[in-house]
Amino acid sequence: MTQTQTQTYISVCRLDDIDPETGIAALVRGEAVAVFRTLDDRVFALSNFDPYGHASVLARGIVGTRGEVPFVASPLLKQPFALETGLCLDDPSVSVPTYEVDVVDGEVRIGGRRE
Amino acid sequence: MSPHLRKKVVVVGHGMVGHRFVTAAIERGLTETHDIVVFGEEPRPAYDRVALTSFFEVGAEALSFLPSGAYEDPRVTLRTGTSVVEIDTAAQTVMLADGEEMAYDELVLATGAAPFVPPVPGAELGNVFVYRTIEDLEAIREAAKTARAGAVIGGGLLGLEAANALHQLGVETHVVELAPRLMAVQVDDAGGNTLKRHIEKLGLTVHTGVMTESISPDAVVSVVDEDESGILDGKVSALKFKDVEEPLAVDMVVFSAGIRPRDALARSAGLDLAERGGVLVDEQCRSSDPHVWAVGECAAPGGKMYGLVAPGYDMAEVVADALLGGAGTFTGADMSTKLKLLGVDVASFGDAHGTTDECLELTYSDAVAGVYKKLVISEDGTRLLGGVLVGDASAYGLLRPMVASGMALPENPEELILPQSTGGGGGIQLPPEAQICSCNNVTRGEIEAAVDNGCESAADVTRTTKAGSTCGSCKVQVKKIVEDYFTAQGKTVDTSLCEHFAMTRAELFDVVLIHGYKTFDQIIEAHGTGRGCDICKPAVASILASQLNGHVLAKENRKLQDTNDAYLANLQKNGSYSVVPRIPGGEITPEGLIVIGEVAKEFGLYTKITGGQRIDMFGARMEDLPAIWKRLVDAGFESGHAYGKSLRTVKSCVGSTWCRYGVQDSVGLAIMLETRYRGLRSPHKLKGGVSGCARECAEARGKDFGVIATEKGWNLYVGGNGGAIPAHAQLLAGDLSTEDLVRYLDRFLMYYVRTADRLQRTSTWIESLDGGLDRVREVVIDDVLGLGTELEAAMATHVDGYFDEWKATIEDPEKLKRFVSFVNAPEIPDPNISFGSTRGQIVPDVADGPALVGPVSLGATIPVGAPNLEESR
Ligand SMILES: Cc1cc2nc3c(=O)[nH]c(=O)nc-3n(C[C@H](O)[C@H](O)[C@H](O)COP(=O)(O)OP(=O)(O)OC[C@H]3O[C@@H](n4cnc5c(N)ncnc54)[C@H](O)[C@@H]3O)c2cc1C
Ligand code: SF4
Ligand code: FES
Numbered sequence: 001m002t003q004t005q006t007q008t009y010i011s012v013c014r015l016d017d018i019d020p021e022t023g024i025a026a027l028v029r030g031e032a033v034a035v036f037r038t039l040d041d042r043v044f045a046l047s048n049f050d051p052y053g054h055a056s057v058l059a060r061g062i063v064g065t066r067g068e069v070p071f072v073a074s075p076l077l078k079q080p081f082a083l084e085t086g087l088c089l090d091d092p093s094v095s096v097p098t099y100e101v102d103v104v105d106g107e108v109r110i111g112g113r114r115e
Numbered sequence: 116m117s118p119h120l121r122k123k124v125v126v127v128g129h130g131m132v133g134h135r136f137v138t139a140a141i142e143r144g145l146t147e148t149h150d151i152v153v154f155g156e157e158p159r160p161a162y163d164r165v166a167l168t169s170f171f172e173v174g175a176e177a178l179s180f181l182p183s184g185a186y187e188d189p190r191v192t193l194r195t196g197t198s199v200v201e202i203d204t205a206a207q208t209v210m211l212a213d214g215e216e217m218a219y220d221e222l223v224l225a226t227g228a229a230p231f232v233p234p235v236p237g238a239e240l241g242n243v244f245v246y247r248t249i250e251d252l253e254a255i256r257e258a259a260k261t262a263r264a265g266a267v268i269g270g271g272l273l274g275l276e277a278a279n280a281l282h283q284l285g286v287e288t289h290v291v292e293l294a295p296r297l298m299a300v301q302v303d304d305a306g307g308n309t310l311k312r313h314i315e316k317l318g319l320t321v322h323t324g325v326m327t328e329s330i331s332p333d334a335v336v337s338v339v340d341e342d343e344s345g346i347l348d349g350k351v352s353a354l355k356f357k358d359v360e361e362p363l364a365v366d367m368v369v370f371s372a373g374i375r376p377r378d379a380l381a382r383s384a385g386l387d388l389a390e391r392g393g394v395l396v397d398e399q400c401r402s403s404d405p406h407v408w409a410v411g412e413c414a415a416p417g418g419k420m421y422g423l424v425a426p427g428y429d430m431a432e433v434v435a436d437a438l439l440g441g442a443g444t445f446t447g448a449d450m451s452t453k454l455k456l457l458g459v460d461v462a463s464f465g466d467a468h469g470t471t472d473e474c475l476e477l478t479y480s481d482a483v484a485g486v487y488k489k490l491v492i493s494e495d496g497t498r499l500l501g502g503v504l505v506g507d508a509s510a511y512g513l514l515r516p517m518v519a520s521g522m523a524l525p526e527n528p529e530e531l532i533l534p535q536s537t538g539g540g541g542g543i544q545l546p547p548e549a550q551i552c553s554c555n556n557v558t559r560g561e562i563e564a565a566v567d568n569g570c571e572s573a574a575d576v577t578r579t580t581k582a583g584s585t586c587g588s589c590k591v592q593v594k595k596i597v598e599d600y601f602t603a604q605g606k607t608v609d610t611s612l613c614e615h616f617a618m619t620r621a622e623l624f625d626v627v628l629i630h631g632y633k634t635f636d637q638i639i640e641a642h643g644t645g646r647g648c649d650i651c652k653p654a655v656a657s658i659l660a661s662q663l664n665g666h667v668l669a670k671e672n673r674k675l676q677d678t679n680d681a682y683l684a685n686l687q688k689n690g691s692y693s694v695v696p697r698i699p700g701g702e703i704t705p706e707g708l709i710v711i712g713e714v715a716k717e718f719g720l721y722t723k724i725t726g727g728q729r730i731d732m733f734g735a736r737m738e739d740l741p742a743i744w745k746r747l748v749d750a751g752f753e754s755g756h757a758y759g760k761s762l763r764t765v766k767s768c769v770g771s772t773w774c775r776y777g778v779q780d781s782v783g784l785a786i787m788l789e790t791r792y793r794g795l796r797s798p799h800k801l802k803g804g805v806s807g808c809a810r811e812c813a814e815a816r817g818k819d820f821g822v823i824a825t826e827k828g829w830n831l832y833v834g835g836n837g838g839a840i841p842a843h844a845q846l847l848a849g850d851l852s853t854e855d856l857v858r859y860l861d862r863f864l865m866y867y868v869r870t871a872d873r874l875q876r877t878s879t880w881i882e883s884l885d886g887g888l889d890r891v892r893e894v895v896i897d898d899v900l901g902l903g904t905e906l907e908a909a910m911a912t913h914v915d916g917y918f919d920e921w922k923a924t925i926e927d928p929e930k931l932k933r934f935v936s937f938v939n940a941p942e943i944p945d946p947n948i949s950f951g952s953t954r955g956q957i958v959p960d961v962a963d964g965p966a967l968v969g970p971v972s973l974g975a976t977i978p979v980g981a982p983n984l985e986e987s988r
Contacts, residue, residue: 049965064648073649075678
């Protein structure tokens, strides 16, 4: 994954603000971003917008695994999106944008949108 | 084809076979070229006459084949309550009772048969009935209210059914049979005796080998003047038997002494009749007039009439085919029967009486257990020709196809009827062409093909092939074939919840119960793989909620909840939520209504009355939910759990408090039940209803549990639902006291919560149980598993532990933390949610891509960049 533009990282919350295996919505540069934390404390950021349901809801989906792949199921119609790639696991032609994300000193920071 | 070239088919009789003819005609495409007009003499559309006796339990509507009263195909016209009185085959017209005439191109007679009433003096008295139509049964039920004793004349199949009905109606019942044994047509002497013993054990009296000489009216019991019989108009008081001194005192009589084809129309039209009655037809069911056809019990193909529904269905298909130019023929039918009479299994198949030359008989009988079985075998011992089963007919599903397919008998044929032999018959493999379902003519090969084409269970196969859908006697066999076929293909029927748990919801429920797990993590570590998904997590959440009664938003289990449960409200298409406060039984004060109105107004919500008699407020932003709840909770409302797989509402009619017809306080009971079961987490949503009398204004039988008031208490129905596949609730128990009602409901609901599959409504759950509704009755009412107290205790724990989830949430800052639009910008509402307006209220605007908010200042620490427009899509 390459970063298209060097965006500064913006911190949105503390890691502790996100319960393991859940997501929260954050507003980053005017865009709604869903930030997820897995049980092993990895953090992922996807666009919050569900391309099927056309609503900004993904952060409220259930987080799980399919095989080894962590994913979130849209709360609207349950389409599964891989947390790492944003790909829809049932239809790889559909995906949601993902964002650079890291955790520094317990702060979750979102970078630019990946291409 | 232009309209005036369309032809017209007139069908006389809308019974089981007439209806089948119409559906066959529609399915096969006959209505593309023909209009169909059906005249039915009965006041209602066709219904399941085979299941007539269950009318007492389920009512007329449940038996109906066409509850809407009309076919969906607009080219079919049905006129009920209309008799055809004359046929003019030369002019090709029929005449109706009121003189109206109608022309036909093709005429199909499906007039069925009428009960035969022998010319016994007194047969015209009051309280003498036959057993053929719903109206007959209504009259019998009415008479049974005051009758003490009754007699059924005729101890054949139908007679015993009628006797069963009288017995169930609480009438002391006598069966009177001329022949020396019961069911003379189907079983032999030994079988008849076994049957007789069974029936007598139930408290009925059987009189065989007696002839009814006359029926006496109330006034005169001992002397009956035969000449005067024509003018007697009293009610029945006794039966006089030939050569028997003492008359039998009874207050009602049901004749069931055989049936006669209704061929009078055909007779006066000059059509050929069979020697023993019935419209004589050829193999295509065409009568002596080329444009007149006859099907069902009024027809006599090749001179023989068939008093069963399956041959009638075959005839209906043959005629629909013939009218389309097909060459299908009806060449006779299997007269095998299996039924449960008064709780006793009786079956006869093939050559039951051993009339084949030199055949051998093999019998097994156990007088203590009341079992009698006989096989008729070919002289060389290689083929099964027929048989009789009384008391245990589980082998029928295997034996009947063995006869029909002519397959070779196994080495030790006696094993087929020895007690251990199961319905499946061990390792016996029927040939693919063996007909498994005789009602619908489905072979083993067709059942397997249905599995190949994607059916995943016996229930699926029944839906697609109809096998098992009529009399049900082949169901066990169908299930076994499906299961064997799965095994043969190395396919196991996968009942796993999902990839993370290789067990069903019911198994998981037990595992959690036994180990006393409290969190998802414990459960998946011990019994699952991976980290779960949107299927198993909510299922586990529901199981934990049923067992622990904790708050669904307790920290450790919050992540398991579907968004509806996670936000205690219903997610709508644009990401906003709807809010439904509980209004138990649909009863609400003016003050309550005003509060709801004010809240909706204040938060700009769309309001709609729901089908469950409450008010739904739509368009709430997630971050506004706590404030909305606070207003509602302060005014005394609580969560309606509209978001949960849990009890929704108990709908009620206004009941005896106001209604002129009401016999019980339906609102009071509904409020009590809704309050009792509120918050109960279940495999799927649960709905209830209570009606104050049999008029059923609350539509309680469309609910998972429905209660209908009777003069004596409450009738409890279970397993109803609306939706895509509506189901009518079935009677579980009648005339219950409120206390018993609550006890049975507690058990029923907990049994369901524990054993149903995920997203299985009560109707499909009941269907999936071995034994169906009877099984539910055994567990819930007879308590055969001894689970009664445990289930009640589990419900008591639920009731005691109930608390309002909304209130508990607004009082807990930790839980409230999640109700923000953006974690880093809680003051900015989600710009993706916007509303238009329709009919004076808000409606969602649906976005085509994510909305972007312009630069907003979020304070010094969080810089917000400009929207990146190229990237939006
Ligand atoms: C209690 C009971 C139990 C049974 N159990 C079984 C069973 O277990 N298995 C089995 O195979 N069969 C059973 N049967 C028999 C089965 O119901 C019949 O074989 C089947 O109903 C025949 O269908 P049909 O359409 O020919 O006749 P019907 O269903 O009787 O329909 C004929 C219709 O035509 C109407 N009609 C008659 N004349 C006219 C006219 N001139 N104008 C307009 N309408 C007219 C009649 O009113 C009637 O509605 C049972 C029957 C009864 C009564
Ligand atoms: S069901 Fe009976 S009591 Fe209830 S409203 Fe209707 S008529 Fe009245
Ligand atoms: S044999 Fe009657 S339904 Fe199959």
